[in-house]
Amino acid sequence: MKTMKALQWDGASLALKTVAKPEAKAGEVLVRLTKAGICNTDLEIIRGYYPFTGTLGHEFVGIVEQAPRRSLIGKRVVSDINSSCHQCAMCLAGNPHHCIKRSALGIHGKDGAFAEYLTTPEENLVIVPDSLDDNLAVYAEPLAAALEIQEQVDFSRHEGVLVIGDGKLGLLITLSLAQAGLEVTLLGHHPERLELPGLDNISFCTSPPDLKFPVVVEATGNPSGFATAVQLTAPRGTLVLKSTYKGNLAFNPAPLVVNEITLLGSRCGPMDKAVALLACGAINPAGLTQDIFPLADATRAIARANKKGALKVLLEMTG
């Protein structure tokens, strides 16, 4: 087979196309995809948030079909989405995720995972233990992004954390912070979502509490969520900006300056930690899966993911 199906965005429209099967370059492996997850970033690319064109998708699990190291062939894997040059100033400073020349699968400069195959650097792979089902392993990438917050914020200094937004990202963040033993309050619209496993000790509120928090995580992706986050961050506290937004935010910077708030942008995180936490069952996001569509129905899957209140929609490449 020299061709494959891929869901592509050309800057104006979205279509499932028959395209050339990708070829692994030096240092890369060829992965046959089995499952992929739809992220808000995918939806925002389609809304014009990013200049990316090509095959969408960056949350996935698959099986290595070709690899420089033969022992990898047949292994089930997930992959960090950033390809780094290892030569620029950011790479040399130990920040390959911020490589100046990086590509990011399905987001910037490299075709992604809503397809039958993709290529990715061998060094980016994390092998998925046999015990970890594809339906959970596919959450490794967004869970890693949630875990990045713990890489950036020193929680030993803080007692409580507020997460704003009970969508799929907000819930993964909440699961990860609760698993780390933190006292989490979740501000959202869906109290029934607390029934997901791992959320039994979470405080939930549907309107802003009359309380400020030393750490607030904004995961709504909308300007009113951001404004609420600024309002609920304690003086000298930290506001983690986890969402991507379409276009500009208008905000009054005075509270940030007067209250000396630290606003912290946060993106991709440690895939190995995410796989480990999923594999041992410490974090179980199974309940976040809203629906599963075959790749052939990828445009319908995107439409489903775009519906208000939708949780995670998965694509299935096999069967």
Add this chain to the structure above:
Amino acid sequence: MKTMKALQWDGASLALKTVAKPEAKAGEVLVRLTKAGICNTDLEIIRGYYPFTGTLGHEFVGIVEQAPRRSLIGKRVVSDINSSCHQCAMCLAGNPHHCIKRSALGIHGKDGAFAEYLTTPEENLVIVPDSLDDNLAVYAEPLAAALEIQEQVDFSRHEGVLVIGDGKLGLLITLSLAQAGLEVTLLGHHPERLELPGLDNISFCTSPPDLKFPVVVEATGNPSGFATAVQLTAPRGTLVLKSTYKGNLAFNPAPLVVNEITLLGSRCGPMDKAVALLACGAINPAGLTQDIFPLADATRAIARANKKGALKVLLEMTG
């Protein structure tokens, strides 16, 4: 004398009025003012940035006239501008500058320094050494605000810092960072200002350099300065927001999230360090003084400070 002159803002207009001389409450001292400095915050209050009404002014030096401790009487002093309750959660957590019930001289809940007298808590005083002239001591408050950046940012991890804005605040920040041995680049409009003492080792540019910096300090107070600051902050870098702004900033948060930038609000700083650095001559802001007006001409002084490109305008209460 039971009355005094004071420059007051009533929410709509500015006027030099004859008002009652303030009386020191428990724990307070009465200070006879000798010099005061006009800050952009004063100008922004007049533009409607803050709901404050009363006597403006928070940069000053004066002489203690009444005090619980008699040894203080006759001493030349400057004062931290924040009065704290010592009982709220922020005070108990060791952040009296962020006291929930605080007042701030000439900014919030307490009359300020563009007058013949003010009252301030004795605990807020820093005594001015005889060797330090009033014309320099009056810079203690804005210099403390500049020094706050060094309290918040761990510069041991960084090589270079960019300061955006060569107005009076940007120059004080530049002086303070250069004095600390940091490699400072200043982006501004007035290369001739580098002739001020202490700025001989500064790199100056009049347009954004083709380079990103691990630490950027925004001190222009205008939205285009903020946009430039976001653009010039390196991935995982820190953007210090030092200026107050009138109204909202519109900004695209994507670079903050994607580049995992830390945006840090910064306000008042350590008055004792500021006085020490001024007294030993390590920082000499004398060249920042644009003009000195008698208190009787305070409205003219404000108009002068409001002129584009103006540096520090001082008020003189005696002589």
